Amino acid sequence: MEALDPVLLSRIQFGFTISFHILFPAFTIGLAAWLAVLELLWWLRDRAIYGEISRLWTKVFAVSFGMGVVSGIVLSYEFGTNWSVLSERAGNILGPLLSYEVLTAFFLEAGFIGVMLWGRDRVPRPVHVLSACIVALGTLISAFWILSANSWMQTPQGYVLQDGVFHPIDWTAIVFNPSFPYRFMHMVAAAFLTTAFVVGGIGAWYLLSGRRADHGRIMVGMAVSIIVWLAPLQIVLGDMHGLNVRDHQPAKLAAMEGHWETQRGAPLILVAWPDMAREINHFELAIPRIGSLILTHSWDGEITGLKAFAPQDRPYAPIVFWSFRLMVGVGMLMILVAALSAWLFLRKRLFDSRWFLRLLVLCSPLGFVAVIAGWVTAEVGRQPWVVYGLVRTSDAVSPVPGGSVAASLILFVLVYGVIFGAGLYYIAKVIRQGSAGSLPEPEPMAPRRPMAAADYGD
Amino acid sequence: MQDYLVIILPLVWAVVIAFGIFVYVLLDGFDLGLGLLFLAAPSHAARDTMMRSVAPVWDGNETWLVLGGAALFAAFPLAYAVILPALYLPLVLMLIGLILRGVAFEFRFKADTSRFLWDWAFAGGSLLATAMQGLALGAFIQGFAVVDRHYAGGAFDWLTPFSILTAFALIAGYLLLACGWLIMKTEGELLDWAYGQAERALVTVAGFILVVSLWTPLQNPAVAARWFDWPNILMFSPVPIVTAAVVVALYRALRLRRVYLPFALTAALFVLAYTGIAVSFFPYIIPPDITIWHAASPPETQSFLLIGLVPILPIILGYTVWNYYVFRGRVREGDGYH
Numbered sequence: 148m149e150a151l152d153p154v155l156l157s158r159i160q161f162g163f164t165i166s167f168h169i170l171f172p173a174f175t176i177g178l179a180a181w182l183a184v185l186e187l188l189w190w191l192r193d194r195a196i197y198g199e200i201s202r203l204w205t206k207v208f209a210v211s212f213g214m215g216v217v218s219g220i221v222l223s224y225e226f227g228t229n230w231s232v233l234s235e236r237a238g239n240i241l242g243p244l245l246s247y248e249v250l251t252a253f254f255l256e257a258g259f260i261g262v263m264l265w266g267r268d269r270v271p272r273p274v275h276v277l278s279a280c281i282v283a284l285g286t287l288i289s290a291f292w293i294l295s296a297n298s299w300m301q302t303p304q305g306y307v308l309q310d311g312v313f314h315p316i317d318w319t320a321i322v323f324n325p326s327f328p329y330r331f332m333h334m335v336a337a338a339f340l341t342t343a344f345v346v347g348g349i350g351a352w353y354l355l356s357g358r359r360a361d362h363g364r365i366m367v368g369m370a371v372s373i374i375v376w377l378a379p380l381q382i383v384l385g386d387m388h389g390l391n392v393r394d395h396q397p398a399k400l401a402a403m404e405g406h407w408e409t410q411r412g413a414p415l416i417l418v419a420w421p422d423m424a425r426e427i428n429h430f431e432l433a434i435p436r437i438g439s440l441i442l443t444h445s446w447d448g449e450i451t452g453l454k455a456f457a458p459q460d461r462p463y464a465p466i467v468f469w470s471f472r473l474m475v476g477v478g479m480l481m482i483l484v485a486a487l488s489a490w491l492f493l494r495k496r497l498f499d500s501r502w503f504l505r506l507l508v509l510c511s512p513l514g515f516v517a518v519i520a521g522w523v524t525a526e527v528g529r530q531p532w533v534v535y536g537l538v539r540t541s542d543a544v545s546p547v548p549g550g551s552v553a554a555s556l557i558l559f560v561l562v563y564g565v566i567f568g569a570g571l572y573y574i575a576k577v578i579r580q581g582s583a584g585s586l587p588e589p590e591p592m593a594p595r596r597p598m599a600a601a602d603y604g605d
Numbered sequence: 606m607q608d609y610l611v612i613i614l615p616l617v618w619a620v621v622i623a624f625g626i627f628v629y630v631l632l633d634g635f636d637l638g639l640g641l642l643f644l645a646a647p648s649h650a651a652r653d654t655m656m657r658s659v660a661p662v663w664d665g666n667e668t669w670l671v672l673g674g675a676a677l678f679a680a681f682p683l684a685y686a687v688i689l690p691a692l693y694l695p696l697v698l699m700l701i702g703l704i705l706r707g708v709a710f711e712f713r714f715k716a717d718t719s720r721f722l723w724d725w726a727f728a729g730g731s732l733l734a735t736a737m738q739g740l741a742l743g744a745f746i747q748g749f750a751v752v753d754r755h756y757a758g759g760a761f762d763w764l765t766p767f768s769i770l771t772a773f774a775l776i777a778g779y780l781l782l783a784c785g786w787l788i789m790k791t792e793g794e795l796l797d798w799a800y801g802q803a804e805r806a807l808v809t810v811a812g813f814i815l816v817v818s819l820w821t822p823l824q825n826p827a828v829a830a831r832w833f834d835w836p837n838i839l840m841f842s843p844v845p846i847v848t849a850a851v852v853v854a855l856y857r858a859l860r861l862r863r864v865y866l867p868f869a870l871t872a873a874l875f876v877l878a879y880t881g882i883a884v885s886f887f888p889y890i891i892p893p894d895i896t897i898w899h900a901a902s903p904p905e906t907q908s909f910l911l912i913g914l915v916p917i918l919p920i921i922l923g924y925t926v927w928n929y930y931v932f933r934g935r936v937r938e939g940d941g942y943h
Binding site: 206209210213214216217218220221223224226227228229231232234235238239240241242243245246247248249250251253254255256257258259260261262264265266269270314315316318545546547548550551554555558559562566569570573576577 | 660661662664665667668670671672674675676678679680682683685686687688689690692693694696697698700701703704705707708710711712715716754755756757760902903905906909910913914917918921924925927928931932
């Protein structure tokens with residue numbers, strides 16, 4: 148059993164389960180807000196088309212939200228099952244943050260999603276609209292607390308250490324720790340962009356297939372009007388977040404940038420393969436001085452390199468370096484889509500440029516790619532620390548045998564693989580049915596016709 | 606003031622967490638129980654009705670489990686850090702079970718040819734989750750090996766004849782709760798079937814309560830002393846008597862085909878069994894040695910969370926009740942209420 152290292156296996160398992168989970172909140176945070184807007188528009192403007200689109204996407208939301216809930220419960224237990232030493236040492240601080248997430252967000256979402264999905268005919272119209280708004284609010288409150296907890300582990304403050312255990316002394320400092328505002332803004336913007344690209348892509352597909360073109364125009368129009376200003380804003384938010392990393396997690400920044408030496412007027416390294424053993428970059432392609440310009444907003448600002456940190460205190464740079472580039476690359480692609488859509492909108496060609504609609508279809512998964520790449524950058528970049536500079540990940544693991552963790556990891560991979568495939572399949576089915584002329588009528592010959600949130604027989 | 610808080614806050618939090626876990630057991634108990642009954646249901650249409658009766662509320666029911674975990678993490682981090690690794694495999698399997706049954710709610714209604722698959726996922730996931738919760742309960746009663754604030758036992762310490770017994774006992778208990786729910790929420794053939802199943806489940810539950818109640822003090826002298834020493838025996842002797850009375854009343858209620866009484870009396874049985882466990886182990890949160898005061902987080906943590914909990918919990922209870930009220934009444938076959 149010595150070959151099965153519980154630390155490595157627990158890291159793989161946590162990375163896998165949280166990456167799987169984040170796909171759903173990244174999508175449902177924006178989707179919940181959009182559905183609330185559609186319900187409001189439908190109610191206030193009384194145009195049936197908003198209701199039709201809302202009903203279709205409510206089905207998609209129901210599937211995604213359900214998968215987010217069940218994969219999220221796993222995480223709230225993994226803190227204890229896999230990282231019990233972290234829990235014992237940081238529970239005084241992390242426990243209340245997670246508990247507040249349950250109290251102010253999970254219950255709120257769960258309490259009103261039933262009415263949102265199933266209660267359309269059971270409550271007055273305004274109550275149904277309000278329920279959709281409350282669910283949307285709940286998703287944002289949830290993001291607030293969980294990102295506060297994550298950010299505290301990245302940039303801890305407001306505590307004293309007694310015998311290795313963190314004791315809170317200032318809750319405002321803990322909740323609003325230095326990286327939290329930036330991480331929160333960056334993540335919420337990412338979630339809205341993720342949703343916008345999915346909705347825009349599906350809307351474009353509806354327009355291309357020529358079936359529910361009326362629905363397609365509204366989806367593309369609303370998605371593009373988010374993308375056009377949020378994609379550029381996200382670059383600004385990302386830059387602010389990056390400067391925060393420079394100040395608080397310089398080793399992470401050095402890995403993201405691929406810098407070994409501390410230097411003034413540092414180059415911007417475009418391509419390289421950082422070699423951890425030899426402390427150099429292979430295949431480096433760089434632009435002089437631009438690195439300092441971006442990171443310090445001055446031509447000869449000083450950037451700390453990886454060599455300033457002891458080898459055992461450095462993150463594994465190749466992953467951090469490349470996941471960061473993947474995220475930024477996707478961000479640039481989003482800017483391109485934003486610029487093209489603004490240009491086409493001004494020329495009044497947004498809905499009939501088939502090449503652009505095809506591009507939108509291709510871009511629909513972009514947000515997910517950026518979210519995963521961004522979180523890999525943030526989480527691999529903070530290694531080897533689980534509480535930055537204070538608790539090592541390797542010291543945080545539970546006293547559980549590697550064999551147990553290997554077994555659970557295999558189970559999670561198998562089960563998540565099946566439900567992810569099934570979830571995608573059913574979402575695709577809902578979207579296909581939505582494009583088929585009109586919303587599906589209940590089949591009079593089929594008494595077994597399923598009746599779920601996903602099957603509004605209109 | 607500080608000394609006073611150090612004594613009183615862990616007590617308050619023990620009550621809050623015990624309450625949260627109890628609400629979880631009661632609420633998710635009946636919807637997990639529906640999963641246990643699912644494959645035995647009299648017809649396909651009955652399965653649809655069963656599922657529809659809990660579809661709008663199951664997410665809220667399960668949130669109490671998350672609250673139990675998170676509040677334990679916050680208020681008693683030592684207990685969280687010892688008990689969760691000790692129960693690693695059963696908890697992971699419970700989570701897998703909850704995932705399978707949770708996604709079945711949405712997938713099943715969207716599937717055509719593969720519907721039977723999600724029927725199995727719903728039933729199998731519910732059974733797995735319930736069995737693992739029962740095993741965890743048995744393991745808790747038997748206690749955990751702790752050295753230097755860390756779990757020091759093996760990967761399979763939770764698997765004993767006693768914990769297998771408590772797993773079956775919990776399965777029977779959730780079945781009874783689910784029958785009580787169906788009696789309130791369905792009609793026709795399914796309703797008749799639920800009354801019949803409830804009687805069988807009740808006999809089984811009564812048997813398990815008896816066996817677990819005898820076995821626990823026999824294997825645990827401290828528990829035996831808690832119950833049988835003078836004057837405790839005087840104080841606690843009503844518990845088994847009341848339990849027996851509730852069993853009899855429940856049997857009569859089923860025979861008389863009462864509507865709400867079966868669920869209410871089943872809930873009362875759960876209260877009694879739960880109280881029995883609390884009486885047996887108070888004030889130990891990690892049996893057999895670690896108390897709530899020993900495992901507690903500092904007053905700064907417990908008070909910070911309590912300040913929020915006091916106003917928020919009544920609001921949660923309020924909209925939870927409202928949610929059940931919106932979906933009140935019996936679910937009719939083929940009646941999709943959306």
